[in-house]
Amino acid sequence: MRSFHFNGSRIVKTGIAIFLTAIICEWFNWPPVFAVITAIVTIEPTVSDSIKKGFVRFPASAIGSAFAVLFITLFGNSPITYTLAAVATILVCYRLNLHAGLLVATLTAVAMVEVIHSNYLIAFFIRLGTTTVGLLVSTAVNMLVFPPNYRKDILTSIQSIGERAGSMLERTFRKNLYDEHEDHLGERENLKQLTKDIKRTETFINFQRNESKIYPWVKNREAELLMAERQLTFLHNLEFHLGTLLHIPRQITSWTPTERHVIMQAVTQLAHDLKHSIDYDPEKHRAQLQHVTDLFWEDTKCITADEGIHPSQFPPEFVILYELITIYDLVDQYYDPASLKVAQKEVQ
Incomplete structure (x- = not known):
């Protein structure tokens, strides 16, 4: 899965913000470079992040500008001025927990050393003006042009993860049943990628929920977000059990061909349920589960207490x-009609 927003709409929005910011600064006869820098870094994945970080970046930029003016006054345009302006800005912003504005503030401080030659106080207020323009323009563009909407990415990602998890489950069991000597190195790499995609989808859900403070249509879809979170919880659990299967010691199993066929048939049905949730048949699912459970209890009878087998030696x-x-139990709970209504009830 790829991050769709950065490669498309975010680039367009950044370009528009830069263009508008530069025009406004030229209209005021202000140097646009500082405003453009601010505009570039203020285009965040969500509008709420742009606003929150904007409140941090403005005072941080003011601190950087103030230090630049101070050290230019004391030492003029010299290497020590660049050094002191940058270091002082970093220290103060760090102490004041203005981490989101630290980069912009430091760039502003060192860039001002090169362009300020007189009228230091006026230059200071011009820097504040350009920073304000960059913040306001980029936030407005982020809000109005291609408003961040991660709904499609969330749904597509969850569907893709479920399908790949089903395929992995089928391949893993096939190796465990018929290719005992073949390792799972490739599947372990696939599992790592699956984990990354689950975490990325969680980030998308957080982005979408943050927008509920800005866009009413997002707030009205809270039930949908809760459902997506519930789906990810299920996928997290599935990921854990897939990992356990991939780390079972490689050795020949004692199942008969008939038993292997029963297990593989159940796995195939389970993989189909994960890939095609719309075709889920609860009766068929539970019938397959019963076959596997019966086989499980037959095998369990072979593990007697007097054998002294430790759980790790099962x-x-x-x-x-x-x-x-x-x-099987996880999938049954997930697709249970009563459970599917949980998210909706939680927001009523």
Whole structure:
């Protein structure tokens, strides 16, 4: 999965913000470079972030400008001026927890050393003016031009993750049942990517929820966001159990061909449920679960107390069936009609 916003709309919005900021500064006869720098870094993934960080970047830029004027007055345009202006700005912004504005403030401080030659006080207020223009223009552009909307990305991502998890589940069990000597190195890499995509989708959901303070239409879809979070929780659990299956020690299992067929048939049905949720059949799902459960209890009878087997020494057959039953139970709970209404009830 890729981040769609940065490669498309965010680039366009950044270009528009730069253009408008430069025009406004030229109209006031102000040097546009400081305003443009501010505009570039203020285009955030969400409008709420642009506003919140704007309140941090303005005082930070004021601090950088003040230090630049101070050290130019004391030392003129010299290497020590650049050094002191940058270091002092970083220290003060850090102490005041103005971390989001630290970069802009430092760039402003060192850039001002080169362009200020007289009228230091006037130059200071001009810097504040250009910073304000950059903040306001970029925030307005972010709000009005291609407003951040991660709904499509969230839905597409969750569907993609579910489909890939189903394919991984099928491949993993096929190797565990028929290719005991083949390792899962490739699948472990796939699982790492799956984990990254789940975390990225969580970020999209957070972005979308942050916009509820700005756009009423986002707030009205809170039930949808809760459902997406619930889907991700399920995928997190599925990811954990897939990881367990991938780390089962490689050894030959004792199942008969018939037993392997029963297990693989259940896995295939489970993978289909994950890939095509619209076709989910609860009766068929539970029938397959019953077959696997019966096989599990038959294998469990072989593990007697007097064998002294420690849980970490359970045979692979036991662990594989246990994980399969657990995943079946997760899917059954997830697709349960009553459970699907939980998100809607929580916002009523």
